[in-house]
Amino acid sequence: MHGFRGSTLDQIAEKSGLSKPNILYYYQGKEEIYQHLLAEILELWLTSLEEIDPDGEPIEEILTYVKTKLELSRIYARQSRLFANEILQGAKRMPPEAKDYLRRQVQRAVAVIEGWISQGKIAEVAAHHLLFSVWSSTQHYADFESQIEIILGPSHNRTQTFDDAQGYLMTLYRKLLTPSEHQSGSWPAAADKKTAARHL
Amino acid sequence: MHGFRGSTLDQIAEKSGLSKPNILYYYQGKEEIYQHLLAEILELWLTSLEEIDPDGEPIEEILTYVKTKLELSRIYARQSRLFANEILQGAKRMPPEAKDYLRRQVQRAVAVIEGWISQGKIAEVAAHHLLFSVWSSTQHYADFESQIEIILGPSHNRTQTFDDAQGYLMTLYRKLLTPSEHQSGSWPAAADKKTAARHL
DNA sequence: GTCTATAGTTAGATAGAC
DNA sequence: GTCTATCTAACTATAGAC
Numbered sequence: 001m002h003g004f005r006g007s008t009l010d011q012i013a014e015k016s017g018l019s020k021p022n023i024l025y026y027y028q029g030k031e032e033i034y035q036h037l038l039a040e041i042l043e044l045w046l047t048s049l050e051e052i053d054p055d056g057e058p059i060e061e062i063l064t065y066v067k068t069k070l071e072l073s074r075i076y077a078r079q080s081r082l083f084a085n086e087i088l089q090g091a092k093r094m095p096p097e098a099k100d101y102l103r104r105q106v107q108r109a110v111a112v113i114e115g116w117i118s119q120g121k122i123a124e125v126a127a128h129h130l131l132f133s134v135w136s137s138t139q140h141y142a143d144f145e146s147q148i149e150i151i152l153g154p155s156h157n158r159t160q161t162f163d164d165a166q167g168y169l170m171t172l173y174r175k176l177l178t179p180s181e182h183q184s185g186s187w188p189a190a191a192d193k194k195t196a197a198r199h200l
Numbered sequence: 201m202h203g204f205r206g207s208t209l210d211q212i213a214e215k216s217g218l219s220k221p222n223i224l225y226y227y228q229g230k231e232e233i234y235q236h237l238l239a240e241i242l243e244l245w246l247t248s249l250e251e252i253d254p255d256g257e258p259i260e261e262i263l264t265y266v267k268t269k270l271e272l273s274r275i276y277a278r279q280s281r282l283f284a285n286e287i288l289q290g291a292k293r294m295p296p297e298a299k300d301y302l303r304r305q306v307q308r309a310v311a312v313i314e315g316w317i318s319q320g321k322i323a324e325v326a327a328h329h330l331l332f333s334v335w336s337s338t339q340h341y342a343d344f345e346s347q348i349e350i351i352l353g354p355s356h357n358r359t360q361t362f363d364d365a366q367g368y369l370m371t372l373y374r375k376l377l378t379p380s381e382h383q384s385g386s387w388p389a390a391a392d393k394k395t396a397a398r399h400l
Numbered sequence: 401g402t403c404t405a406t407a408g409t410t411a412g413a414t415a416g417a418c
Numbered sequence: 419g420t421c422t423a424t425c426t427a428a429c430t431a432t433a434g435a436c
Contacts, residue, residue, distance in 0.1 A: 002289060005205045008429060022402055024431065081288050084343075088281050088288070089202060091346040099350045106351050128352065129368035133337040136344070140336035143284075146291040150299045151306050152328065168329035175375045208411060221414075222420050230412065407432075414425075 001078045003085035004034050004093060035095060038086060041079045042098055044072060046105045058116040059177050066134055066169050073142035074162045080142035106131065122177045134173070141165055201278040203285035204234050204293060235295060238286060241279045242298055246305045248272060258316040259377050266334055266369050273342035274362045280342035306331065322377045334373070341365055 001007065009030055013020045027033045048068045052061050073080050086094060106128075113127040141148065141162060148161065201207065209230055213220045227233045248268045252261050273280050286294060306328075313327040341348065341362060348361065 006289065009431085010429075019403060020430085021404085021432075025401070030430065085285070085288055087344050087347045088285055089206065091350060094350075102347075103351055103353075125371070126364055126368045129365055132340055132344075132348070132365075133333075133368070133372065136336040136340035137333040140332055144287050144332075144336070147287045147302075148332070150291060150294075151303055153303075164326055165329055165332075168326045168333070171325070172333065172372070172376050176372050209413085210411075219421055220412085221422085224413065225419070401436105403434100403436080405433085405435100407430105409430080410428085412425105412427085415423085416421100417423100418419105418421080 001037075001082050003082065003089070004030070006085070031093065034093060037079075037082060038094060039098060041076070041083045042102065044076065044079070045069075045083070046101065048072060049105050049109050052109055052112055054112045054115065058121040059174065062113075062122070062130075062134075062177060063170055063173060066138060066173055067166060069134060069138040070141065070162065070166055070169065073138050073140075077142035077145060080139050084139065084143045120179060123179045125176060130176075137169060137172075138165075201237075201282050203282060203289070204230070206285070231293065234293060237279075237282060238294060239298060241276070241283045242302065244272060244276065244279070245269075245283070246301065249305050249309050252309055252312055254312045254315065258321040259374065262313075262322070262330075262334075262377060263370055263373060266338060266373055267366060269334060269338040270341065270362065270366055270369060273338050273340075277342035277345060280339050284339065284343045320379060323379045325376065330376075337369060337372075338365075 009020050009023065012033065013023055016023065023033070027036070048065065051068070052065055091099070109131060110127040113122070113125075113130065116122045117124050117127070149156070152161065209220050209223065212233065213223055216223065223233070227236070248265065251268070252265055291299070309331060310327040313322070313325075313330065316322045317324050317327070349356070352361065
């Protein structure tokens, strides 16, 4: 699980307990094994994104997503690194269907977030960039784990670090998203009744 | 510039205009070329971190660092990806001196930030995690450029995206760092005279 | 279905002429 | 210092027995 070139069929064979030719009996080639893994990971990432509920309480919905994404990074750190490596290499081995799936799910989430903004339920932010920063700041704890190890030293407790990260990220995104007292952009542009009522 | 295994000596030879054996006349091997590149990039990253001035205006100092880091990601995107790839692979090819250098510079910056916090000049945050999120959220635009391309489509303007990112990140970190009106933690613990004066 | 043995390819490094 | 030609190791994939 170290990228397409990072693992050899010999290693995969050893880990899986099958022989090399036997693996190639089930898969057409190394490429197919790799893309199968990629698809699984993307599914995991996007399912959590899909769970953002347009009818939920906006800030809590987003904070829950952040929390879930961090948890996925903790549990599926190796998978996160495999995916990160693929993107780093230019996403050349990512099938077009997977790219479409990614694009569609992001578009949905962006629409939900922009809806909340226009209703004045969260502060005005660039929705795409909010998602980018949520992804990067959570996945960092998986993808750059070896750098964190270098900085915090070998004595640091992994679980503790993830707990601290959660506390930090909750504060970060709560402060960002909480609407300011007198938000000019959301009204009178906002059509939401409750929002309007607050200003009367 | 696609990681140690991502580029072959043949490609390096072609790009540099030299022949393969001629490159190995100057460098002992591929490993030495790679580590030379790594060291250059780390220097670039840590120099910008070093520029954080303990005597400057805290929030502006940090926001300037964020801006600089984003600019470095824009200009040195390939280098950022090379470094990210090394960390992703477990930082196994990073020399111990480079790791020490990284650790020391981070410790210095953390001390500066914690000083500002104890003086009540910025909100209370976990300094290490602040740095982690600044790195990840800025480097994302270099390291995950191909994913951004997938999401925003081929028609998106790279310069525009970086400009939008800067606006977003300035808001994000300004909101995080601005101390709240009645900050209990910073006073009376804070020994700073001006801070105390604000409360009289 | 599963294995051993091996073919075919690629890439890092070196020998040796100029 | 720089090149062509070549060696050697590692790796993907297949042939063919059981």
